[in-house]
Amino acid sequence: MKLVTFSVNGRRSVGVVRENGIVDVTEGGAMEMLLAEGAEGMARAHRAAVAGIPVSLDSVQLHAPVTRPAKFLAIAANYQSHIDEVLANNPAYVPPASQRWFTKLPSCINGPYDPILMPPEGRELDYEAELAIVIGQRCRRVSERDAASVIAGFTVCNDVSVRDWQRRSPTIMLGKSFDTHGPLGPWLVTPDEVGDPHALRITCTVNGQTRQDGSTSEMIDNCYAQIAYLSTVCTLEPGDVIATGTPFGTGAAMKPPGLLQPGDVVRCEVERIGAIEATVQAETVAAQA
DSSP: OEEEEEEETTEEEEEEEETTEEEESSSSOOHHHHHHTHHHHHHHHHHHHHHSOOBOGGGSEEEOSSSSOSOEEEEESOBHHHHHHHHHHOTTOOOOSSOEEEEOOGGGEEOTTSOEEEOTTOSOEEOOEEEEEEEOSOBSSOOTTTGGGGEEEEEEEEOOEEHHHHTTSTTOTGGGOSTTOEEEEEEEEOHHHHOOTTSOEEEEEETTEEEEEEEGGGBSSOHHHHHHHHHHHSOBOTTOEEEOOOOSOOGGGSSSOOOBOTTOEEEEEETTTEEEEEEEEEOOOOOOO
């Protein structure tokens, strides 16, 4: 199934995408609530999708499939091609010896087609196309062997980064968490429709020009290893988002740098899942008295 968070006439619901539109399967509520129901919730959504009357995709507004997860976690330096491009610009960079994680604050989450705001306080706005995992059940200390069983589905993420703010702190959290800098979508695709999550083409274009073109097969630590590592430390909960890393081609690593500017159109796509697209806009800040 393809599960979406959408609104019609200001009313927000969770739905299932069918060939001829979207069927409301929650009558209000949030994706996190549906996921918390586990297999029973998925079965209920499937039944409702089959029996329900769809509304046209053109008549709805799509939001991030998960809008307020308890955790939005992202792995750094998980593609060798990305490590190589960082090293080419900064030979002093030391690649992580183990999985290196940071938090994107959930308030940064943005819809799949909503504008990305360039804050006046930052100069170096960048993109990172990523496959994101959405957790489907509460779990702790999950083995790699069992990790697939706790995944509700996958979505597309743009790990938007303000590089100058990223360099200000070793945790890099602030440079990854400006409002609107966590676009997700366009929907959550259940694992049965995705197949092997480690065999998906992942691309990013800026104004139609290809910047990133890689494969999730390049991951150093695959999706299941990431879940096992994280769940050693903390309980993962339904709706938690895990961004799994980005391949070669980020703007900061280009020569000259290809950083984003207002007016740029950024499209991130993952095979068998879909694409998200946003226009960069300068953020307007009201004058303070």
